[in-house]
Amino acid sequence: MAGIKHDAPQVPSPLRVMFYFESTGWFNTTGEEKTNEILPVLNEIIASWRENGSELLGTIDRDILTAGHAGSAGWHASFLYNVPDLQTVADMTNSFRATGLDKYFRLEAVIGRPFFLLEK
Known part of the structure; x- marks a missing residue:
């Protein structure tokens, strides 16, 4: 049985990055804090990501079948970006x-590459 030749993965440019986003202290805040303090800052950060050369490819929000804390998955939403560089x-x-x-x-970045069987 012949296998697929698999050389070392090449680091892509731009980088393919999945950001895992988890609400932690969010659940311990008031509606007023969320509206007046937290969400404006979050929106500013997301806007700055549009200006840093990153390209949003897609998002997933797990809230269709979940509510409350993230549980064992450790994330509520994920954001897939092409990002220019590690810095x-x-x-x-x-x-x-x-x-x-x-x-x-909590925000965690995972760096990978397009999956070679689906994206060329």
């Missing part, structure tokens, strides 16, 4: 720390 990925995750949003949300 930009670090800047994107750091934006939650720099603005204090890490008190309410």
